[in-house]
Amino acid sequence: MLSIRNLHARVGDKPILKGIDLEVNAGEVHAIMGPNGSGKSTLSSVLAGREDYEVTDGEVIYMGQNLLDLEPEERAWAGVFMSFQYPVEIPGVKNIYLLKAAVNAIREHRGLTELKAAEFLKLVREKLKVMQMDEAFLHRNVNEGFSGGEKKRNEILQMQLLEPTLALLDETDSGLDVDALRVVGEGINRMRSPERSVLLVTHYQRLLDIVKPDFVHVLTQGEIKLSGDYRLAERLEREGYEGIEAA
Amino acid sequence: MSQQEIDRLVDQDYKYGFVTDIESDTLPPGLNEDVIREISTRKGEPVWLLEWRLEAYKKWLEMAPPEWAHVDYPPIDFQSISYFSAPKKQGDGPKSLDEVDPALIETYNKLGIPLEEQKMLAGVAVDAVFDSVSVVTTFKEKLHEAGVVFCPLSEAVHSHPELVKKFLGSVVPQNDNYYAALNSAVFSDGSFVYIPKGVRCPMELSTYFRINQQNTGQFERTLIVAEEGSYVSYLEGCTAPQRDENQLHAAVVELVAETDAEIKYSTVQNWFAGDDDGKGGIYNFVTKRGECRGDRAKISWTQLETGSAITWKYPSCVLKGADSLGEFYSVAVTGKKQQADTGTKMIHIGPRTRSTIISKGISTARGQNAYRGLVKVLPGAVDARNFTQCDSLLIGDQCGAHTFPYVEAEEPSAQLEHEATTSKVSDDQLFYLRTRGMSEEDALNMVVNGFCKEVFQKLPMEFAVEAEALLGITLEGAVG
Ligand SMILES: Nc1ncnc2c1ncn2[C@@H]1O[C@H](COP(=O)(O)OP(=O)(O)OP(=O)(O)O)[C@@H](O)[C@H]1O
Ligand SMILES: [Mg+2]
Numbered sequence: 001m002l003s004i005r006n007l008h009a010r011v012g013d014k015p016i017l018k019g020i021d022l023e024v025n026a027g028e029v030h031a032i033m034g035p036n037g038s039g040k041s042t043l044s045s046v047l048a049g050r051e052d053y054e055v056t057d058g059e060v061i062y063m064g065q066n067l068l069d070l071e072p073e074e075r076a077w078a079g080v081f082m083s084f085q086y087p088v089e090i091p092g093v094k095n096i097y098l099l100k101a102a103v104n105a106i107r108e109h110r111g112l113t114e115l116k117a118a119e120f121l122k123l124v125r126e127k128l129k130v131m132q133m134d135e136a137f138l139h140r141n142v143n144e145g146f147s148g149g150e151k152k153r154n155e156i157l158q159m160q161l162l163e164p165t166l167a168l169l170d171e172t173d174s175g176l177d178v179d180a181l182r183v184v185g186e187g188i189n190r191m192r193s194p195e196r197s198v199l200l201v202t203h204y205q206r207l208l209d210i211v212k213p214d215f216v217h218v219l220t221q222g223e224i225k226l227s228g229d230y231r232l233a234e235r236l237e238r239e240g241y242e243g244i245e246a247a
Numbered sequence: 248m249s250q251q252e253i254d255r256l257v258d259q260d261y262k263y264g265f266v267t268d269i270e271s272d273t274l275p276p277g278l279n280e281d282v283i284r285e286i287s288t289r290k291g292e293p294v295w296l297l298e299w300r301l302e303a304y305k306k307w308l309e310m311a312p313p314e315w316a317h318v319d320y321p322p323i324d325f326q327s328i329s330y331f332s333a334p335k336k337q338g339d340g341p342k343s344l345d346e347v348d349p350a351l352i353e354t355y356n357k358l359g360i361p362l363e364e365q366k367m368l369a370g371v372a373v374d375a376v377f378d379s380v381s382v383v384t385t386f387k388e389k390l391h392e393a394g395v396v397f398c399p400l401s402e403a404v405h406s407h408p409e410l411v412k413k414f415l416g417s418v419v420p421q422n423d424n425y426y427a428a429l430n431s432a433v434f435s436d437g438s439f440v441y442i443p444k445g446v447r448c449p450m451e452l453s454t455y456f457r458i459n460q461q462n463t464g465q466f467e468r469t470l471i472v473a474e475e476g477s478y479v480s481y482l483e484g485c486t487a488p489q490r491d492e493n494q495l496h497a498a499v500v501e502l503v504a505e506t507d508a509e510i511k512y513s514t515v516q517n518w519f520a521g522d523d524d525g526k527g528g529i530y531n532f533v534t535k536r537g538e539c540r541g542d543r544a545k546i547s548w549t550q551l552e553t554g555s556a557i558t559w560k561y562p563s564c565v566l567k568g569a570d571s572l573g574e575f576y577s578v579a580v581t582g583k584k585q586q587a588d589t590g591t592k593m594i595h596i597g598p599r600t601r602s603t604i605i606s607k608g609i610s611t612a613r614g615q616n617a618y619r620g621l622v623k624v625l626p627g628a629v630d631a632r633n634f635t636q637c638d639s640l641l642i643g644d645q646c647g648a649h650t651f652p653y654v655e656a657e658e659p660s661a662q663l664e665h666e667a668t669t670s671k672v673s674d675d676q677l678f679y680l681r682t683r684g685m686s687e688e689d690a691l692n693m694v695v696n697g698f699c700k701e702v703f704q705k706l707p708m709e710f711a712v713e714a715e716a717l718l719g720i721t722l723e724g725a726v727g
Contacts, residue, residue: 048682052674072681081682088679092697098683101693105684141697158683 001026001197002166007058009046016042018222019058024166027194031208031233032201034219035241040201041085043219044168048082049075062166077109079165083155083172085201089143095154096138099124103161127160130190132183148175156187167191167198173207185210205237274331280304283432286331290401293408303421303431310425313559319586320530320557323495330433330466357720386450393449396441400468403439410441414472418501418538418565426497427534434468434499442477442508451707452481467498473508475541480511482707498533506541506568513706514550515714535562539571542597547574549705551714552587553721561619563592566600573602576702580721581614581646590619590651595631595661604635607699610646611722617649624661631661639669640698642691642722692719
């Protein structure tokens with residue numbers, strides 16, 4: 001589904017990704033771990049199409065297409081979704097308005113009919129329940145005044161609604177309390193299917209206890225230095241990055 | 248204008264002489280007393296009105312154009328303008344929509360304006376059996392039953408002379424400012440609205456206005472009077488783009504709200520802004536003022552300004568009655584090389600008078616947007632309160648926003664609050680929305696509409712929807 005080959009990217013003069021290789025097959029969950037500043041968010045952003053990053057080498061093939069040729073919205077239409085480490089506030093725009101516009105924009109490009117207000121409301125209520133979110137969140141401005149944890153839940157709510165093929169989840173577990181972590185983790189699990197792949201950026205074992213990854217990769221200084229299965233995460237938790245690098 | 252120039256104007260004989268051509272619909276360019284007499288004669292006005300115009304003209308000659316606005320334009324040659332032009336006759340216009348500029352039709356469609364209304368707006372000659380004609384008749388009957396007077400000012404001069412005489416110039420005196428004086432001398436036409444005591448106007452006057460659009464000319468003058476306990480909502484303008492060969496527009500709007508009366512005045516204006524360098528656009532110099540004469544009276548101005556090369560406009564409220572209320576909600580968009588200097592004045596005179604100002608300025612391309620507001624609290628306006636919020640949104644980095652909030656509080660018990668923000672549409676916001684499947688343009692529209700929401704909420708429903716669409720069209724090409 002996703003092949004990343006020798007991907008190099010920089011911001012200004014500063015190289016950040018220095019040759020990433022990664023194969024993600026349909027149905028797999030890959031966890032990306034690594035120290036602060038190692039390039040995890042950069043990788044997700046490059047895959048989602050952020051223009052601040054310049055790709056200097058390498059290629060990304062997603063479902064047979066050259067992903068890097070597509071605009072961010074075209075990637076969304078093609079089924080790419082990114083959950084932001086820092087979800088953005090949009091003052092004056094109601095959450096429900098964004099959700100509906102997003103769902104219908106993506107439906108349109110998948111050849112589906114536009115959801116009418118009532119149909120959409122039914123759908124969104126279902127998903128709210130899964131995420132254990134109050135309906136009041138629909139009528140608040142997008143991310144404005146949301147607590148850290150509420151923002152993350154809202155991101156996963158969007159993922160539930162948009163049903164992506166490839167989900168890039170950047171530290172969706174940071175700032176969550178124990179209960180919220182379970183809700184978000186189960187929210188991700190519900191989305192697991194043989195057709196859907198997930199790239200999960202996280203610092204902690206605890207999310208991986210709920211969403212059990214097929215592969216774990218350690219990204220250090222813009223390179224994947226180590227890959228393994230679930231047990232690699234356990235080792236990291238015990239020994240830290242320093243211990244692993246020393247080994 | 249220098250004293251020298253004024254002298255020159257006063258002394259000069261009209262260059263082309265003055266010939267009355269009965270056949271012609273338009274007076275030759277130039278302004279002097281004879282021109283004003285001619286305007287008045289052609290409109291069949293009573294003597295008192297002619298005298299009123301002449302008085303205004305004399306005052307105008309002694310005045311100089313304002314120079315303090317944050318706008319920049321070449322001096323206007325007032326002798327090169329024609330001051331009278333008869334309303335266009337039916338049949339002069341295109342015969343069908345096929346003859347209308349396709350670009351205009353495309354914009355109408357984007358705005359969702361119904362076909363029959365498009366014909367009206369484009370000046371297509373319409374059949375007598377046309378649906379809207381009967382709609383207009385129904386409206387007229389309904390208004391008549393309620394006792395509401397709603398007609399062109401030129402008609403009211405004859406049908407309700409005592410009202411016009413009593414209120415005309417009572418809010419905006421002839422010599423209020425340079426352009427108001429000019430308007431008073433040469434005003435073409437406009438609307439007259441009178442809501443009798445205790446009457447709630449049975450419909451938005453906008454609805455009627457839209458399908459009964461008239462060529463009111465470049466010196467429009469509107470007078471709205473709401474008697475005790477009455478209510479009216481009036482919408483001026485239209486989201487459809489308006490082109491006009493007259494470059495200078497100098498309108499005057501006067502509102503009078505008596506005790507417990509409420510006037511809601513909404514404006515959506517989309518004058519042709521000129522090309523990318525601002526050439527050919529309209530200069531729009533407007534004086535709008537409302538007076539809350541009675542206790543608990545309320546006047547609110549809501550506006551969306553997208554057009555004009557230059558806009559100079561400060562809808563104001565004079566809060567005389569105790570507990571009276573003034574509101575100003577505004578969205579002004581400047582792009583291309585447009586310049587806008589807009590804002591409001593709230594003059595607190597009565598005790599416990601309150602005012603709210605919400606101003607949203609959006610600048611794109613090389614647009615320059617200035618907010619200029621004055622909150623004045625006179626001694627005796629005990630416990631007067633004002634809340635002002637000025638927000639500017641910049642799209643791109645060649646545009647500018649400027650705020651000039653002036654406060655003159657002469658009453659110690661007054662409470663004044665001011666908040667101002669300047670923000671840029673951030674790449675983060677656009678990227679976030681695009682990853683959710685929105686095109687770059689839709690993403691920008693969403694951010695901008697969010698920014699304007701507090702103001703759009705105040706517009707009558709159907710216009711709020713059109714206003715959003717209009718904003719979208721205005722911003723086309725602002726990113727990317
Ligand atoms: N727009 C930018 N301008 C300058 N430097 C940037 C920019 N974006 C990222 N960087 C730098 O690139 C490096 C990688 O950043 P990135 O956000 O990808 O790290 P991360 O692995 O997600 O870290 P964290 O675990 O703290 O979220 C950091 O040193 C960061 O400062
Ligand atoms: Mg990060």
